[in-house]
Amino acid sequence: MSISKSAENLIGKAQDGKDLKRKEIIQLISLPAKYSPELFRAADTVRKEQVGDEIFLRGIIEFSNHCDRNCLYCGLRKGNASLSRYRMSEDEILATTEQIKKTGVPTVVLQSGEDSFYSQDIVCHMIERIRKETDLIITLSIGERPLSDYQAFQQAGANRYLLKHETASEELYKYLRPGCNWQNRLQCLRRLKELGFETGTGNMVGLPGQTSEILADDLLVMKLLDADMLGIGPFIAHPDTPLAGIDNDDLELVLRVIAAARLITRNTNIPATTALATLHPQGRLLALQAGANVVMPDFTPDIYKTRYDIYPGRKDVGSAVAIISKLEKDFQSIARTLLYSIGHRPGI
Numbered sequence: 210m211s212i213s214k215s216a217e218n219l220i221g222k223a224q225d226g227k228d229l230k231r232k233e234i235i236q237l238i239s240l241p242a243k244y245s246p247e248l249f250r251a252a253d254t255v256r257k258e259q260v261g262d263e264i265f266l267r268g269i270i271e272f273s274n275h276c277d278r279n280c281l282y283c284g285l286r287k288g289n290a291s292l293s294r295y296r297m298s299e300d301e302i303l304a305t306t307e308q309i310k311k312t313g314v315p316t317v318v319l320q321s322g323e324d325s326f327y328s329q330d331i332v333c334h335m336i337e338r339i340r341k342e343t344d345l346i347i348t349l350s351i352g353e354r355p356l357s358d359y360q361a362f363q364q365a366g367a368n369r370y371l372l373k374h375e376t377a378s379e380e381l382y383k384y385l386r387p388g389c390n391w392q393n394r395l396q397c398l399r400r401l402k403e404l405g406f407e408t409g410t411g412n413m414v415g416l417p418g419q420t421s422e423i424l425a426d427d428l429l430v431m432k433l434l435d436a437d438m439l440g441i442g443p444f445i446a447h448p449d450t451p452l453a454g455i456d457n458d459d460l461e462l463v464l465r466v467i468a469a470a471r472l473i474t475r476n477t478n479i480p481a482t483t484a485l486a487t488l489h490p491q492g493r494l495l496a497l498q499a500g501a502n503v504v505m506p507d508f509t510p511d512i513y514k515t516r517y518d519i520y521p522g523r524k525d526v527g528s529a530v531a532i533i534s535k536l537e538k539d540f541q542s543i544a545r546t547l548l549y550s551i552g553h554r555p556g557i
């Protein structure tokens with residue numbers, strides 16, 4: 210069989226939702242560039258069938274840039290002495306959630322470094338107030354915590370939890386996250402799922418030492434965990450980290466992984482990440498045409514926003530409302546609409 214026929218068959222098999230073997234997933238993300246449009250079209254078709262044309266909005270608040278960890282890739286790492294640190298108070302966080310609600314965005318994502326200052330009690334109190342005062346759907350993205358914390362957060366009213374597995378290679382994970390253990394990350398994800406959280410995982414694409422085999426394993430982990438959300442974004446080197454200067458401009462590869470994730474996991478919610486918009490001016494729009502269906506405007510107050518310096522050049526530093534109105538125009542050009550709604554339909 211010619212390469213073109215076998216490539217078409219492989220994309221067709223993925224589009225039909227048939228199980229792909231590891232070898233086939235490797236082939237899918239490594240197809241010659243001329244097949245990318247077909248791959249993206251297949252993912253876009255499955256996205257339309259499975260989750261529709263509406264783009265789900267999640268308002269993110271990056272409430273603390275303190276972190277007890279030292280991940281080699283991240284500008285918030287404890288060892289980065291040049292970062293000016295901040296913590297938002299509960300009242301500041303609540304005022305920001307009010308703004309999210311006023312804008313008509315149904316979900317808040319509360320994200321931070323792994324900051325032990327925010328004890329179980331502090332986080333629970335914050336969740337209870339947000340539920341009582343705004344009734345927003347609450348997603349937490351605050352890292353690895355003991356089971357008792359996850360239980361308490363859920364009882365307090367949190368609905369979703371985002372904890373990317375980052376890479377499926379235990380070896381690479383150990384190198385990139387000193388003192389951390391990949392099995393523990395997976396255990397946290399399984400616990401969150403068992404507790405009934407809508408659970409998000411995901412990876413970075415373009416990490417040093419990453420191979421297509423590892424990326425295929427990332428996709429298998431996403432499927433195995435039966436995740437509800439998938440955060441897939443490019444690794445972008447930060448100058449004040451040990452990975453400074455490691456170039457990654459492979460937008461195409463990130464889009465292929467997003468497309469493969471849509472084909473393999475079918476009805477998950479996949480954001481077009483800020484990191485993609487940072488890598489390429491059209492990154493977000495391209496992702497939304499290659500399987501993605503979520504955007505996460507950043508509502509962090511301007512005085513803090515630039516200090517949540519995970520990687521350099523983050524896009525969308527500016528008012529979230531202005532960003533949303535720009536997104537609305539962009540999305541009309543690809544016949545997609547933003548979904549504003551308050552309600553507890555799964556996924557929204």
Ligand code: SAM
Pocket residue numbers: 282283284285320321322323350351352353371372373375412413442443444445446447484519520
């Ligand atoms: N501390 C929590 C954690 O690690 O899960 C949540 C905050 S962390 C800043 C959120 C995400 O940022 C991580 O899951 C990681 O994938 C991403 N990230 C960190 N450094 C990055 C970089 N240099 N390039 C791209 N993404 C990065």
Ligand code: SF4
Pocket residue numbers: 276277278279280283284285286287321322323352
């Ligand atoms: Fe901390 Fe998360 Fe950054 Fe690691 S990725 S240093 S845990 S904020």
